[in-house]
Amino acid sequence: MKILLVEDEPKTGDYIKQGLAEAGFVVDLARDGVDGLHLGETGDHDLAILDVMLPRLDGWQLLAGLRRSGREMPVLFLTARDQIEDRVKGLELGADDYLVKPFAFAELLARVRTLLRRGGRGKESEQMLVADLELDLMRRRVTRGGQRIDLTAKEFALLELLLRRRGEVLPRSLIASQIWDMNFDSDTNVIEVAMRRLRAKMDDGFEPKLIRTIRGMGYVLEDDTK
Numbered sequence: 001m002k003i004l005l006v007e008d009e010p011k012t013g014d015y016i017k018q019g020l021a022e023a024g025f026v027v028d029l030a031r032d033g034v035d036g037l038h039l040g041e042t043g044d045h046d047l048a049i050l051d052v053m054l055p056r057l058d059g060w061q062l063l064a065g066l067r068r069s070g071r072e073m074p075v076l077f078l079t080a081r082d083q084i085e086d087r088v089k090g091l092e093l094g095a096d097d098y099l100v101k102p103f104a105f106a107e108l109l110a111r112v113r114t115l116l117r118r119g120g121r122g123k124e125s126e127q128m129l130v131a132d133l134e135l136d137l138m139r140r141r142v143t144r145g146g147q148r149i150d151l152t153a154k155e156f157a158l159l160e161l162l163l164r165r166r167g168e169v170l171p172r173s174l175i176a177s178q179i180w181d182m183n184f185d186s187d188t189n190v191i192e193v194a195m196r197r198l199r200a201k202m203d204d205g206f207e208p209k210l211i212r213t214i215r216g217m218g219y220v221l222e223d224d225t226k
C-alpha cells in the first residue's frame with residue numbers, strides 16, 4: 001500500500017512518514033502543494049494525506065488538481081483549524097475524512113486503515129471475504145461455505161455496503177440513502193424487511209452469524225469470533 005503525504009512542517013512530516021513506514025506502508029512525502037500534486041499525478045497511490053495549509057498550493061487546490069487528473073484515491077485532510085467551514089468545503093471537494101491537529105499517531109493510523117479498507121474508488125478488489133462468506137463483485141456472486149446464495153440486486157447492494165464498511169455500525173438513514181436513494185422515513189420498514197430477507201439467506205443455517213442489529217443504532221457486519 002502506497003501513501004502520498006503532503007506536509008510542510010518538517011517534524012510532523014517526518015514523524016508521520018516514519019510511523020506509517022513502521023506500520024508497513026510505502027510513503028511518498030512532499031513538502032509543498034506543487035511537489036505534492038506532481039507526486040500524486042505521477043505515482044500510483046492508494047491514499048493521500050494532505051495538510052490543508054501548504055505553501056504554493058493549499059490542500060484544497062491540491063485535492064482539486066488530483067481529481068482533475070483522474071486520481072480517485074481516498075483523501076484524509078490534516079487541519080489545524082477545527083472549523084465547520086473547512087469540513088464542508090473539503091467534503092464538497094471530495095475529501096473522505098479529517099483529522100484535527102494535534103492528533104495521536106494511533107488515531108491517524110486507524111483512519112488510514114479504515115479508508116483503505118473501504119477501498120480506493122479506482123481500484124477495488126474483486127472479492128470481499130468475511131469468515132466463510134465471499135462476495136464476488138465482478139461476477140455478482142455470493143457464496144457462503146462454498147454454497148451459492150441467490151440475492152436480489154438490492155440485497156446484493158446491501159451486503160456489499162455492509163462488507164465495505166464491515167465492523168462499523170451503519171445507521172438506517174445511511175443505508176436508505178446509499179441503497180434506496182431516498183431520505184430516511186421512519187414510517188417505512190423497507191430496510192428491516194430487506195435486512196431480514198438478506199439475513200435469512202446468508203446467516204440462517206450458518207455460523208458465525210455475521211449481521212447484527214444494534215438496537216436504536218443500525219446494523220453491523222462482522223465476524224465477532226475473531
Ligand code: CA
Binds near residue numbers: 007
Ligand atoms: Ca501546514
